[in-house]
Amino acid sequence: MAKIKKLLIANRGEISLRIMRTAREMGIETVAVYSEADRLSPHVKFADEAICLGPAASSESYLLGEKIIKVCKQLNVDAIHPGYGFLSENAAFAKKVTDSGLIFVGPSPEAIEVMGSKLAAKQAVSKYDIPLVPGTEEAISDIPEAKKIAKEIGYPILIKASAGGGGKGMRIVENEKEFEEQMERAISEAVSAFGDGAVFIEKYITSPRHIEIQILGDQQGNIVYLFERECSIQRRHQKVIEEAPSSVVTAEMRKAMGEAAVGVAKACNYYGAGTVEFIVDEKLNFYFLEMNTRLQVEHPVTEMITGKDLVKEQILIAEGNPISFSQEDLKINGHSIEVRVYAEDPKNNFLPDIGTLETYSRPQGPGIRVDDGFEEGMKIPIYYDPMISKLITHAETREDAINRMIRAIDDYQITGIETTLGFCKFALEHEAFRSGNFDTKFVQQYFTPEVLDPSFSDEEKEMMVALAVEFFTHAQSSLKVGESQTVKESAWRKRLD
Numbered sequence: 001m002a003k004i005k006k007l008l009i010a011n012r013g014e015i016s017l018r019i020m021r022t023a024r025e026m027g028i029e030t031v032a033v034y035s036e037a038d039r040l041s042p043h044v045k046f047a048d049e050a051i052c053l054g055p056a057a058s059s060e061s062y063l064l065g066e067k068i069i070k071v072c073k074q075l076n077v078d079a080i081h082p083g084y085g086f087l088s089e090n091a092a093f094a095k096k097v098t099d100s101g102l103i104f105v106g107p108s109p110e111a112i113e114v115m116g117s118k119l120a121a122k123q124a125v126s127k128y129d130i131p132l133v134p135g136t137e138e139a140i141s142d143i144p145e146a147k148k149i150a151k152e153i154g155y156p157i158l159i160k161a162s163a164g165g166g167g168k169g170m171r172i173v174e175n176e177k178e179f180e181e182q183m184e185r186a187i188s189e190a191v192s193a194f195g196d197g198a199v200f201i202e203k204y205i206t207s208p209r210h211i212e213i214q215i216l217g218d219q220q221g222n223i224v225y226l227f228e229r230e231c232s233i234q235r236r237h238q239k240v241i242e243e244a245p246s247s248v249v250t251a252e253m254r255k256a257m258g259e260a261a262v263g264v265a266k267a268c269n270y271y272g273a274g275t276v277e278f279i280v281d282e283k284l285n286f287y288f289l290e291m292n293t294r295l296q297v298e299h300p301v302t303e304m305i306t307g308k309d310l311v312k313e314q315i316l317i318a319e320g321n322p323i324s325f326s327q328e329d330l331k332i333n334g335h336s337i338e339v340r341v342y343a344e345d346p347k348n349n350f351l352p353d354i355g356t357l358e359t360y361s362r363p364q365g366p367g368i369r370v371d372d373g374f375e376e377g378m379k380i381p382i383y384y385d386p387m388i389s390k391l392i393t394h395a396e397t398r399e400d401a402i403n404r405m406i407r408a409i410d411d412y413q414i415t416g417i418e419t420t421l422g423f424c425k426f427a428l429e430h431e432a433f434r435s436g437n438f439d440t441k442f443v444q445q446y447f448t449p450e451v452l453d454p455s456f457s458d459e460e461k462e463m464m465v466a467l468a469v470e471f472f473t474h475a476q477s478s479l480k481v482g483e484s485q486t487v488k489e490s491a492w493r494k495r496l497d
């Protein structure tokens with residue numbers, strides 16, 4: 001067993017901080033890396049030691065694997081945690097890390113490689129009786145042949161880049177007429193975005209839910225599943241709201257999906273934390289989509305309902321310890337929701353809205369967790385993913401978790417940039433979300449920018465003016481100077497929201 005004494009986190013922002021907090025609790029020293037754009041970041045201040053890797057661009061800083069390994073040697077680091085994004089799913093990097101005698105907090109390079117290719121992953125699981133979306137099992141480039149297969153599967157179909165990720169590299173084809181053009185585009189996009197033109201065809205599930213299973217495996221070969229996360233509220237095929245458990249998954253379905261996920265993990269001798277993603281159709285049939293061989297952005301909701309610290313488990317497993325609990329020990333406790341707070345403008349097609357966090361004040365109270373990596377006054381850099389934070393709530397029931405989240409969103413004060421908070425509040429209040437009856441089309445189906453910009457009727461406006469006058473008179477006569485500001489703001493908000 002190799003005890004980790006000093007851990008380098010090859011990442012930035014919220015996930016770097018989140019990992020370091022657990023490391024410190026475990027008595028492990030922490031080393032942060034940063035780019036010139038992140039010099040003043042909380043993750044740099046929190047770490048025991050911090051090393052600047054280079055200029056802002058990821059390719060000149062966070063993606064410099066060799067340089068990061070060199071830093072480890074200089075500082076006597078014994079393990080690297082890659083977080084998510086950046087080098088986390090880079091098999092060659094994982095191999096270099098282990099070859100240089102360091103511990104990689106993650107799975108084997110072989111497992112990363114197999115699961116990094118959606119096609120290789122499908123082939124690897126074929127022996128394990130895992131349901132797959134109908135489609136091609138191999139890369140396809142011959143257009144007449146591909147057309148024939150598409151017809152057999154039935155339109156609409158999805159052309160997917162085998163090496164794709166982060167919601168990129170997918171094209172929906174509605175009918176045969178569009179096929180050729182879309183296929184050509186898909187291949188050229190796959191080449192330019194992922195350096196690999198391999199594409200394949202999948203049946204496009206029209207009203208799908210995205211439900212994934214968290215798994216943990218150890219180097220002794222034990223694998224457990226930590227239940228599901230519902231991630232169907234997405235924009236651009238990328239998640240914005242996640243929750244655990246899912247409101248449509250029954251105990252029976254949970255067991256079946258959990259066991260399928262364990263099968264996927266076994267197919268690549270997986271160890272560490274991983275996520276097996278499934279797409280679920282209207283009849284609640286589930287199909288394996290892909291496996292993410294890293295800590296997932298939305299892992300906190302699983303931590304809230306299981307009481308397990310997934311980063312701590314990752315570190316213990318990387319040291320060679322067997323998982324300290326069994327499948328039977330795991331229980332679901334209450335309900336948890338996460339909203340991703342992005343520096344994006346939902347009124348402008350969710351395009352990044354980069355700027356300075358002029359006001360930044362976090363919500364507080366029981367059952368609320370904020371994972372972030374910024375402070376008031378900081379700029380959100382344009383070079384990276386525009387996520388500001390993750391706001392997580394936990395409560396006894398789904399309804400309580402939703403109500404708690406709405407309260408937390410109201411208490412979260414961010415000015416200076418547009419964020420996804422208003423959109424998330426809209427979604428949480430929506431009947432479709434409340435009832436649990438929604439799919440990945442939620443945004444297209446229900447969201448228009450106007451819902452965030454209610455224009456009031458004349459009658460409503462008159463009422464607001466009357467209320468304002470009444471409030472002002474009341475405030476004048478009963479409040480001490482100094483108190484009026486806060487009271488005025490909150491009362492206004494209650495009436496106008």
Ligand code: ADP
Binds near residue numbers: 084085165238
């Ligand atoms: P998760 O899969 O953890 O739910 P995302 O899909 O948002 O979350 O991906 C996590 C991070 O990894 C994001 O910053 C995303 O941009 C990045 N990412 C995921 N896959 C790739 C990829 N193949 N190439 C580049 N970046 C990726």
Ligand code: ADP
Binds near residue numbers: 205208234
């Ligand atoms: P990525 O690597 O980009 O995360 P995924 O295969 O996990 O790619 O797909 C991302 C999202 O795209 C899914 O969550 C889902 O919303 C949508 N999607 C993927 N495959 C299908 C499909 N066959 N039918 C319908 N939607 C799909």
Ligand code: MG
Binds near residue numbers: 166277290
């Ligand atoms: Mg995915």
